[in-house]
Amino acid sequence: MAAKGRTELDVGADGVAVITIHNPPVNSLSIDVLYSLKESYEEAFRRSDVKAIVVTGKGGKFSGGFDISSFGGLQGGQKMQPKVGYIAIDILTDTVEEVAMACHARIATPTAQLGLPELQLGIIPGFGGTQRLPRLVGLTKSLEMMLLSKPIKGGEAHQLGLVDALVSPNDLVNTARQWALDIYECRRPWIKSLYKTDKLEPLGEAREILKFARAQAQKQAANLHHPLVCIDVIEEGIVAGPRAGLWKEATSFQELLFSDTCKSLVHVFFSQRATSKIPGATDLGLMPRKITKVAILGGGLMGSGIATAMILSNYPVVLKEVNEKFLNAGIDRIKANLQSRVRKGKMTEERYEKAMSLVTGVLDYERFKDVDLVIEAVIENVKLKQQIFADLEKYCPSHCVLATNTSTIDLNLIGEKTKSQDRIVGAHFFSPAHVMPLLEIVRTQHTSPQVVVDLLDVGKKIKKTPIVVGNCTGFAVNRMFFPYTQSALFFVDLGMDVYKIDRACTKFGMPMGPFRLADLVGFGVAVATGMQYLENFSERVYKSMLLPLMMEDNRAGEATQKGFYKYEGKRKATPDPEIMKYIEKSRSMAGVAPDPELLKLSEKDIVEMVFFPVINEACRVLDEGIAVKASDLDIASIFGMGFPPYRGGVIYWADSIGANYIHGKLEEWTKRYGGFFKPCSYLAERAAKGIPLSAPAKKAQARL
Numbered sequence: 001m002a003a004k005g006r007t008e009l010d011v012g013a014d015g016v017a018v019i020t021i022h023n024p025p026v027n028s029l030s031i032d033v034l035y036s037l038k039e040s041y042e043e044a045f046r047r048s049d050v051k052a053i054v055v056t057g058k059g060g061k062f063s064g065g066f067d068i069s070s071f072g073g074l075q076g077g078q079k080m081q082p083k084v085g086y087i088a089i090d091i092l093t094d095t096v097e098e099v100a101m102a103c104h105a106r107i108a109t110p111t112a113q114l115g116l117p118e119l120q121l122g123i124i125p126g127f128g129g130t131q132r133l134p135r136l137v138g139l140t141k142s143l144e145m146m147l148l149s150k151p152i153k154g155g156e157a158h159q160l161g162l163v164d165a166l167v168s169p170n171d172l173v174n175t176a177r178q179w180a181l182d183i184y185e186c187r188r189p190w191i192k193s194l195y196k197t198d199k200l201e202p203l204g205e206a207r208e209i210l211k212f213a214r215a216q217a218q219k220q221a222a223n224l225h226h227p228l229v230c231i232d233v234i235e236e237g238i239v240a241g242p243r244a245g246l247w248k249e250a251t252s253f254q255e256l257l258f259s260d261t262c263k264s265l266v267h268v269f270f271s272q273r274a275t276s277k278i279p280g281a282t283d284l285g286l287m288p289r290k291i292t293k294v295a296i297l298g299g300g301l302m303g304s305g306i307a308t309a310m311i312l313s314n315y316p317v318v319l320k321e322v323n324e325k326f327l328n329a330g331i332d333r334i335k336a337n338l339q340s341r342v343r344k345g346k347m348t349e350e351r352y353e354k355a356m357s358l359v360t361g362v363l364d365y366e367r368f369k370d371v372d373l374v375i376e377a378v379i380e381n382v383k384l385k386q387q388i389f390a391d392l393e394k395y396c397p398s399h400c401v402l403a404t405n406t407s408t409i410d411l412n413l414i415g416e417k418t419k420s421q422d423r424i425v426g427a428h429f430f431s432p433a434h435v436m437p438l439l440e441i442v443r444t445q446h447t448s449p450q451v452v453v454d455l456l457d458v459g460k461k462i463k464k465t466p467i468v469v470g471n472c473t474g475f476a477v478n479r480m481f482f483p484y485t486q487s488a489l490f491f492v493d494l495g496m497d498v499y500k501i502d503r504a505c506t507k508f509g510m511p512m513g514p515f516r517l518a519d520l521v522g523f524g525v526a527v528a529t530g531m532q533y534l535e536n537f538s539e540r541v542y543k544s545m546l547l548p549l550m551m552e553d554n555r556a557g558e559a560t561q562k563g564f565y566k567y568e569g570k571r572k573a574t575p576d577p578e579i580m581k582y583i584e585k586s587r588s589m590a591g592v593a594p595d596p597e598l599l600k601l602s603e604k605d606i607v608e609m610v611f612f613p614v615i616n617e618a619c620r621v622l623d624e625g626i627a628v629k630a631s632d633l634d635i636a637s638i639f640g641m642g643f644p645p646y647r648g649g650v651i652y653w654a655d656s657i658g659a660n661y662i663h664g665k666l667e668e669w670t671k672r673y674g675g676f677f678k679p680c681s682y683l684a685e686r687a688a689k690g691i692p693l694s695a696p697a698k699k700a701q702a703r704l
């Protein structure tokens with residue numbers, strides 16, 4: 001088999017051996033690279049003309065860390081594993097004295113990203129990272145960098161002492177050469193980071209910091225074990241010395257590599273990167289066109305959020321509203337979005353002023369004549385949208401991408417009154433648009449591949465994870481999400497407790513349960529969306545009266561201070577026994593009696609009852625070709641619904657349980673409770689044949 005990456009040794013007349021890592025695209029450290037690194041080092045040691053060594057990466061990048069794509073092979077046993085500690089201790093500590101952190105000095109550019117992001121993959125930093133980082137930057141900062149998988153830029157790394165000098169990219173290797181010679185000739189100190197102690201807090205203080213970190217880690221993700229392992233490993237190094245820490249790191253790393261959490265998170269890593277690979281669009285050799293100016297119609301919650309996202313990435317924005325009052329309100333919302341960043345220290349006043357200067361408010365289409373992208377974000381009214389798109393066709397240049405932020409309406413209907421169907425596309429943001437990471441790009445059978453490529457590029461620039469989906473009511477994300485609340489409402493009518501359902505879902509790892517979420521979104525939106533589903537998928541909509549009944553008493557969610565919870569002060573939700581009277585009324589209107597069996601259910605059962613209908617709908621979305629691939633739905637569920645990433649996304653999780661089991665449960669509930677739970681044919685077929693839900697479908701994907 002061909003080697004995956006290599007290193008190259010080049011010894012200069014100055015006696016400096018430059019070892020360059022070659023492994024595109026990010027010079028990841030594959031096993032081949034690591035062995036080759038060892039060989040290059042040994043050769044450099046053998047040669048009498050070598051005084052010092054510089055390690056660098058080919059093509060402007062140092063390294064993206066260990067080769068994540070080899071995890072699968074190691075986990076599945078297809079790849080031979082080096083013995084525990086061989087790489088971290090034998091190669092990197094005892095031979096190389098490590099890449100990067102254990103070198104005697106590090107030179108970087110101001111924009112270089114440095115970090116230990118391993119926890120995002122369900123493992124801990126290996127190769128001595130848990131031992132060296134605390135010794136280089138102190139315990140508190142190193143814990144922040146590791147536990148949050150948060151990289152820092154060259155500038156900060158320099159201030160912290162992780163990097164010894166900052167230089168421009170062209171001067172990197174030459175400066176490093178000189179630095180290495182200076183160390184060799186004793187003009188600069190010879191520092192072994194593994195044995196540094198000056199940055200480490202005194203033992204008592206260190207223990208307090210670690211105790212606090214453990215409490216935080218458990219609070220943030222009670223289901224995750226590996227952050228606690230990371231803290232234990234760091235503690236071992238501080239208490240028993242770095243060599244003991246290295247051993248504990250190596251053995252713990254080995255165990256975590258085989259955990260379900262690691263497998264799920266590696267799946268998420270690659271799936272997230274795969275969402276922008278779209279057959280029939282990104283494989284045609286098209287280059288994205290330059291989008292210089294963007295127009296947004298509607299300054300409401302969505303429009304102002306989208307405008308904020310755009311100006312944060314330096315796009316000049318024309319914001320159109322129908323009158324001065326609405327326009328001012330829209331601009332004020334953008335200001336408030338940015339000011340909240342200033343308050344949190346994420347933005348300077350100067351940057352705030354610059355961002356706001358990119359927004360121009362208008363009441364007509366005069367300034368639309370040179371825009372390259374329009375995003376319509378007005379209320380969900382088909383007639384109004386049709387008129388707007390007819391106007392856009394008239395006032396915008398002929399190359400302009402015409403996008404709509406509709407969350408439910410069929411795009412063909414919106415573009416019906418135009419001849420520009422090829423440049424009409426959905427750009428569905430999630431509220432708050434400047435915060436939520438997902439962008440659902442909707443293409444119809446008419447949308448040109450160029451327009452998809454253009455929008456993918458904008459998505460990347462505004463730092464969103466895109467998923468490209470086909471056209472239908474609710475598209476992919478909302479369609480999958482809808483049964484989450486639906487089944488919860490159904491079981492409440494049947495006697496289950498609202499708060500018990502929410503608790504089971506948050507314990508499972510959702511940021512909030514279906515009822516807390518309904519409060520956040522507002523019942524008005526939830527009911528309006530429900531109407532769209534009723535029109536299009538009536539056979540699987542449960543017509544609960546609970547939300548409309550509560551709305552009659554102006555109990556419509558957080559905005560009205562009351563919903564399923566009471567809200568006093570800052571977003572604190574408290575259960576409210578008063579909701580029982582609405583539940584009883586809703587039950588009697590539905591004509592159902594509480595099912596005593598439901599009261600005996602465990603939290604696991606509740607989670608299944610809420611999520612199996614979600615999986616069922618995700619299967620329909622796949623079957624209809626609305627999503628390109630199953631892993632896109634995993635990403636959509638994580639970034640759009642807050643599904644716990646360490647469970648790998650909705651389909652990945654479903655496959656870990658097995659289609660057969662899910663199908664069996666849905667069948668059982670269909671018999672007991674009716675058609676809402678009826679498994680779709682995609683699920684039934686795969687359950688019967690034992691085919692994973694994520695396996696690609698054979699039939700042509702009609703919608704894309």
Ligand SMILES: C[C@H](O)CC(=O)SCCNC(=O)CCNC(=O)[C@H](O)C(C)(C)COP(=O)(O)OP(=O)(O)OC[C@H]1O[C@@H](n2cnc3c(N)ncnc32)[C@H](O)[C@@H]1OP(=O)(O)O
Binds near residue numbers: 064126127
């Ligand atoms: C023992 C050790 O401690 C264990 C480890 O080191 S585990 C690995 C720890 N490293 C990481 O988690 C870093 C992961 N990578 C990243 O964060 C980012 O890729 C980066 C900051 C290095 C570069 O970001 P960016 O330039 O935006 O490129 P990005 O799109 O993410 O990646 C480019 C390609 O490289 C691949 N890639 C990135 N890092 C990789 C890695 N460590 N191994 C294998 N492939 C990798 C991506 O899958 C992508 O492939 P594709 O083009 O086929 O989709």
